[in-house]
Amino acid sequence: MPQNLGISQRKPGFLKYCTNALVVGLVAIVVFFPNNAHLWAALHAIEPGQYFIAAEDSTGVAAITEVNQQGSLLASGQAQAHFPYWHAHALLGTIPALLHPHPTQVMIIGMGSGGTPHTLGVNPLTQRIQVVELLGSELSVLRQYANTPVGKPLSFLFQDPRYEFKVGDGRRELAITDRQFDIIEADAIQPWRSRAGMLYSQEFFREVQAHLAPGGIAVQWHVGAETEPTFCSVFPHVIRLSIGGLSILLGSDRPLEFDQKGILSKLDTPLVLKFLAQAGVDVEAIRRDVKTAQVFSYSPDRNKSLDGINTDLFPRSEYYLNQPI
Structure with a gap:
């Protein structure tokens, strides 16, 4: 009876044919497939x-x-x-940095374009800014873009020795650190996007609160209806700042005051002006916004009903839950 021949026993021509086909296929992939x-x-x-x-x-x-x-x-x-950096991002960084009397240690969750982290370092008293970004590839393209005319402000950001850039989950970083911060800010994705709920929940804000130094300030972009009651359910003293078309929530363990004159005075100091010029920020626009800002203070004994509050298990904003269509 005829026997089945293994590949090693077949004619040399067959092996040569297979090899040539493989080489041709690989060449075609290299030539025609895009880099x-x-x-x-x-x-x-x-x-x-x-x-x-x-x-x-x-x-x-x-x-x-x-x-x-x-x-x-x-x-x-x-x-x-x-x-260039959005003006809103410049406000999110500059205002809390100049509002706090001595923001030595700062943490921000979310790198984005670099606008908010960059301007959050405007206060000369700040010694260290920890930036936590989940999408590590952002840092690669931002460093490359810093070599272009439009991206030049990024070069000053990456050259500033006070900054520490970490790739990781911001909430995890808070959970494992034993450090305390004078300012903790989350300039993250919109709360209705997938998996965003854990950065707008009551549990997250409690984690922030646990890592604030005495008199420290939590900063949250007021982006959704549930954000405000959730934020207020955690921090005993909260103000809402309407400035430049933006709404910002500021929370602390102590009463907060929007010191308009103090911020305007700091905006006139040479170091602050030089810093913001390098960041490409319109200082005069910030001055106008500070002068016209409106402040709403929440009473510490306000009703802390659980209605409308985001939790880890029920992120009401995510996927537009509980939102009118």
């Missing part, structure tokens, strides 16, 4: 010739594109921030 930059540009629908850089690692994909000297940061395909 990493072209692949991500195509998947982000970037026009030919348009400025585009991208980075990919185990945390995800980050990219920056630029049109008419206006840059956009794309995080996992979604527009997250813009360049």
Whole structure:
């Protein structure tokens, strides 16, 4: 009876044919398959010739594109921030940094375009700013973009020795650290996006509270209806600041006062002016916003009903839960 021949017993011509086919296939892949930059540009629908850089690692994909000297940061395909820094981000950083009398230690969750972390370092008294970002590839594209004219302010951010950049989950960093901070701010994604609930919950704000130094300030962009009652259920003293079209919640263990004159005075000091100039911030616009800001103070004995509060198990804002359609 005829025997089945193994590959090693077949004719040499067959092995040569397989080898040649494999080589041709690999060459075709190299020649016709786009490189990493072209692949991500195509998947982000970037026009030919348009400025585009991208980075990919185990945390995800980050990219920056630029049109008419206006840059956009794309995080996992979604527009997250813009360049030059948005004025809103400059306010989120500058105001709490100048409001606190001595913000030595600062922590911010969320890197984004770098606008909020950068301007949060405006106070010359600040010695250390810890920036925690979940999407590590953002740091790669931001460092690269710092070499461009539009991205130049980022070069000053990355050269500032006070900054410590960590790739990781902000809430985890709070849970494992034994440090206390004078300012803790979360400038994170919108609360209705997937998995955002754990950065807008009562449990998260309690974690922030536990790591604030005496007189420390928690800063939260007031982005949703549930954010306010949740924030107020944790911090005994809260003010809501309406400034420049932005609403900011500030919480502490002590009464807070929006010292308008004090902030305006600090905005006139040479070190502050130099810092904000390097960040590309419109100082005069910040002055106008400070002068017209409106402040609402919450009474410490207000009703702390659980109605409308975000929790880890029930993030009411996530996926637009409980929101009118």
